[in-house]
Amino acid sequence: MTDTLSAYYDVAVTPFVDRMRAVLDADRAWRVHTTAHLGVGAVLAGLHPQVRWEEPVLELPGPPGQGQVDFHLEGRGLLLSAHIFCGSRPRTLLNKAGTPILVYAPVWNLQSDSLVAAPPNARPGASKALATLLGRTRAAVLEALASPAGHSTKQLAQSLAISPASASEHVTALRDAGLVTSLRQANTVRHTTTALGTKLISTATRGLDPRPGS
Numbered sequence: 001m002t003d004t005l006s007a008y009y010d011v012a013v014t015p016f017v018d019r020m021r022a023v024l025d026a027d028r029a030w031r032v033h034t035t036a037h038l039g040v041g042a043v044l045a046g047l048h049p050q051v052r053w054e055e056p057v058l059e060l061p062g063p064p065g066q067g068q069v070d071f072h073l074e075g076r077g078l079l080l081s082a083h084i085f086c087g088s089r090p091r092t093l094l095n096k097a098g099t100p101i102l103v104y105a106p107v108w109n110l111q112s113d114s115l116v117a118a119p120p121n122a123r124p125g126a127s128k129a130l131a132t133l134l135g136r137t138r139a140a141v142l143e144a145l146a147s148p149a150g151h152s153t154k155q156l157a158q159s160l161a162i163s164p165a166s167a168s169e170h171v172t173a174l175r176d177a178g179l180v181t182s183l184r185q186a187n188t189v190r191h192t193t194t195a196l197g198t199k200l201i202s203t204a205t206r207g208l209d210p211r212p213g214s
Contacts, residue, residue, distance in 0.1 A: 018178060020084050022194050026183035027082045027106035029192035033149035043080070047104045048090050058102075061089050073100060082106035107183060137162065141170040142193065145180055146201055150192030 034043050044053045050061035050068065058078070062069040071092055079101045090104040140160055145151060151159065157167040171191050174180035179197035183190050193201070 018194075018196070022178075022181040023084065023106050024082050025192060025194050026181040026190075029148060029150040029190060030107060030183050031080065033190060036149060047080075047102070048088075051090060060092065060102075063089075071100070076100055078102055080104065137166070138170045138173065141167065142174055142179060142197060143201060145171075145174075145191050146193045146198055148192075150183075150190045152188055152190055156191065 031043050031046075034046060041053045044051050044058070048061060050059070052059040056073060056075075058071040058073060060069045060071055076099055079095070079099055081101050081103050082105070083103050084106070086103050086105045088105060090102055093101040093103060095101055137160070141156065144156055144159055153164055153167050153171065156171070157164040160167070171180055171182065174197065175182060175191075179194060179200060180191055181194050183192075
């Protein structure tokens with residue numbers, strides 16, 4: 001049984017791990033943006049049509065046929081955890097410290113291809129896209145998108161004093177290289193770094209020698 005499950009994981013999950021991570025990264029960026037601009041209530045309401053926050057009670061969809069379920073936080077706070085295999089209905093768990101965890105399905109409608117359109121290692125031109133990251137402006141774009149909430153193309157262009165067309169071109173190259181992900185919500189597309197993009201920035205920063213004359 002263990003060998004069978006392992007073999008299935010290698011075929012059905014492993015090729016798409018990076019794309020799954022991109023979905024989770026984009027969802028996190030959107031939740032952070034929503035929290036900053038609309039508040040916690042809007043974040044919770046956006047997790048599922050039947051999720052409502054009526055302080056101090058969190059209303060959640062119950063099992064099929066059971067309607068709403070009231071969940072009392074009792075001042076314990078709430079940890080949100082997006083999960084690829086959650087299903088459509090959010091679920092509550094408790095960690096070892098007794099903190100409630102709300103597991104929910106992330107937003108899937110990324111700007112470009114769907115999850116299973118092509119695993120990252122099958123995308124043509126990925127190596128070429130990485131080579132284009134040597135430019136100063138593109139590096140600045142990557143660093144700007146490392147903020148938790150990310151940026152829209154217009155915001156990115158304004159912050160770096162470049163044209164929207166140039167910003168869009170740089171974002172596309174970074175996204176093709178797997179360093180940036182784009183999430184469409186209504187009429188807005190927000191871009192943020194993936195885990196790989198964040199790691200690249202961190203590695204480059206650690207590699208700088210602050211000693212004089214270096």
